[in-house]
Amino acid sequence: MSPAEREVLRLRVVAALESGRVEGYRQAAEVFGVSERSVGTWWRAYRREGRDGLATRTGRPGPAELINAADRGTLFTAMADYTPEELLIGGPLWTRQAVVELIRLVVGVDMTEQGVGLWLRRHGFTPQRPARRAYEQQPAAVRAWLDEQYPAIETRAKSEGAAIAWVDQCGLHSDAAPPGRSWAPKGRTPIMRVTGKRLRVNVMSAVASRGALWFTVFTERFTAPVFTAFLDRVASQAGRKVHVVADRHPVHRSNADRVELHLMPGYSPELNPDELLNADLKRNVNASRAHTVDRLAHESRRFLRRRQRQPHIVRGYFRAPHVRYAIM
Incomplete structure (x- = not known):
């Protein structure tokens, strides 16, 4: 030594x-x-x-x-x-x-x-915001997913002419911090007027590596029937069988016709490209300025419809280092 x-x-x-x-x-x-x-x-x-x-x-x-x-x-x-x-x-x-x-x-x-x-x-170092990793994540399970399980899913989907969609859900809260930063003179913190109400909407979305995006915005609780209805809608709009990849939320243990569900390793959200859509949504929809739930839902749908018309941006989610393996 x-x-x-x-x-x-x-x-x-x-x-x-x-x-x-x-x-x-x-x-x-x-x-x-x-x-x-x-x-x-x-x-x-x-x-x-x-x-x-x-x-x-x-x-x-x-x-x-x-x-x-x-x-x-x-x-x-x-x-x-x-x-x-x-x-x-x-x-x-x-x-x-x-x-x-x-x-x-x-x-x-x-x-x-x-x-x-x-x-x-x-020597090539730069200051960077650290990526989050759960203590509970099991590296062996992640490696098995990347080396064995997902390649098998991809092979089956190709042989069946099926699509692979990555699903996740998130909530938008009106009391969240405003997205982004604003330049201002030193010592004079900029002020943004926001609502004092506590509002929330839920978003469920699915993305595919070729740029497809499906979503639903709702105010009720996230339950198995809500998840099943969304998967049925994805399969219907895709027009073919869909292999859905999701995290291990208890609701995700449900299934639907024409849809085959695959669960990722636990505590590994960084492996899901749809997480990047969630981050994009939260950066661009200022929930703190919405005065009603309907307005918050409207702004969320408007942003997601815009992303539906921008498949090149959706494809870009799959180019992030931790999810490149999902490009089909």
Whole structure:
């Protein structure tokens, strides 16, 4: 292991002891493949001096060029595989300050936050909004879906001359935050007039990779009869058999004639292209300005009808990285 890799290992071992994921030096040594003596030394240094007790002692302050290619690889691997929280140097996100701490502890180089920002951009990093993933998601189930189950569905649909439609539902609330941002002078927050009423409409939609879009907007509860009626409508308008892919909502265990239902892995909404239509809808329909439920439903239908006439945008949903596998 390189010196930088050893520093990351120290941080991981101490973080595991601190969080209780391992109990005692012996278990930590077994899990991480190090000696009990090393675990004890690192733990005592951490208890005595905090994170500084685990820092590299051989480095010196200097510019970003002091970080060689091997150490950069170690730093980037640590950022990809762990959160700052797991390495005892920050919260759940890799902020510039967290990267400053990682560099100082692992390779002994002191950098400013501004310098770290420039250094990260130089090596292909950009600030991004993190994608959400459920703790309960089972990676093995997702891999089986991508490698085995969905390809089998696609093969059957092609042999039957059937369509594949991805279904999801969402709610629009009048008390949701207004979509988007508005430029304004510093210190003068822009104001948007909204309704003080609590209104809601529900939307169920289905999209296909060639640009087809079906939807229904309703105010009643989302129930099995509502879902079944929507699927029947999709099959009727498609004019052929439809393989419907949906999440594991209890209602989705219903079925309808001419429709074959397939359930995605649990807690994996990012695999459903229809989620991108939901996000598009919420960005472009300002529910907070609707004064009545009828008006909110009207605005939702108007937006969805516009998207029906824009199949190139619907096809674009399927080009997002996590759903490209669904292009048929």
